[in-house]
Amino acid sequence: MKASNAAAVPALECRGLERRFGGLVALKDANLRIERGEIFGLVGPNGSGKTTMTNAITGFFPPQVGSIWLNGRDITGMAPHKVAALGVARTFQNLALFNGMSVLDNILLGRHIHMKPGVAKTALYWWLGRKDEMVSRLKVEEIIDFLQLQSVRDELVDSIPIGLKKRVELARALVAEPSFLVLDEPMAGMNQEEKEYMARFILDARAERNVTVLLIEHHMDVITGICDRMMVLSYGETIGTGIPADVMKDERVIKAYLGGAHAKH
Numbered sequence: 001m002k003a004s005n006a007a008a009v010p011a012l013e014c015r016g017l018e019r020r021f022g023g024l025v026a027l028k029d030a031n032l033r034i035e036r037g038e039i040f041g042l043v044g045p046n047g048s049g050k051t052t053m054t055n056a057i058t059g060f061f062p063p064q065v066g067s068i069w070l071n072g073r074d075i076t077g078m079a080p081h082k083v084a085a086l087g088v089a090r091t092f093q094n095l096a097l098f099n100g101m102s103v104l105d106n107i108l109l110g111r112h113i114h115m116k117p118g119v120a121k122t123a124l125y126w127w128l129g130r131k132d133e134m135v136s137r138l139k140v141e142e143i144i145d146f147l148q149l150q151s152v153r154d155e156l157v158d159s160i161p162i163g164l165k166k167r168v169e170l171a172r173a174l175v176a177e178p179s180f181l182v183l184d185e186p187m188a189g190m191n192q193e194e195k196e197y198m199a200r201f202i203l204d205a206r207a208e209r210n211v212t213v214l215l216i217e218h219h220m221d222v223i224t225g226i227c228d229r230m231m232v233l234s235y236g237e238t239i240g241t242g243i244p245a246d247v248m249k250d251e252r253v254i255k256a257y258l259g260g261a262h263a264k265h
């Protein structure tokens, strides 16, 4: 559901983020507010700072300036595993699946934040460990059904097509039971039918699993089709933010992005 109360604590807020790599300013004074239940699009040409922004949010590369708030809690500089434990899951632009392992095992890895750490601890509380594993397996089966991955569940992940690999990554993120999902180009390399499936799954995840979504995507038809609001970056600067229909009309956005070689329809 779309958030209705603007005064409510947002799912995510970024205030004045800046990230430099040497002399390069990859992100400059980036401000972002995503309400609970929104699907929010983040777009921009290659190298404009989209991944830098998601890496800042998920703790991989903290910002050097500014702050990040998740459900009203300051998470600036928090390690990735701690951000994940607070309910943030992500998929990666370049697939981060484990080749040589089955689809099922790849998805099961997404449950690690819910499992008890350490062999000794699990041995000591063996019954607790078993219960954890049972809950995890049930959750994995539920998500396999949800994303219609039954037919490939026992296949090696390297043997399935790219469209399904992307779906496995989404499954691995969803089994973590996130409240906030960061999807980095989930439709890259997909044909039209696969894109439509993925768009449907993202909408269903929001409706049925209560997730808020930050979606990085080059396919503008997807952004206009499923995003409530969007933000456009260019050379690390925000050049447009708002509902897609308005942002798409903005002269700066058209010049920097939509009219450029990077736009895909």
Ligand SMILES: Nc1ncnc2c1ncn2[C@@H]1O[C@H](COP(=O)(O)OP(=O)(O)OP(=O)(O)O)[C@@H](O)[C@H]1O
Pocket (backbone or CB within 6 Å): 021, 024, 025, 026, 044, 045, 046, 047, 048, 049, 050, 051, 052, 053, 093
């Ligand atoms: N670890 C890093 N070290 C040095 N420079 C980096 C690093 N990460 C990103 N950059 C630079 O920061 C800028 C923004 O990169 P970023 O990956 O965030 O862009 P992007 O919008 O995600 O691009 P793409 O659409 O190609 O993924 C680029 O100029 C990039 O070369």
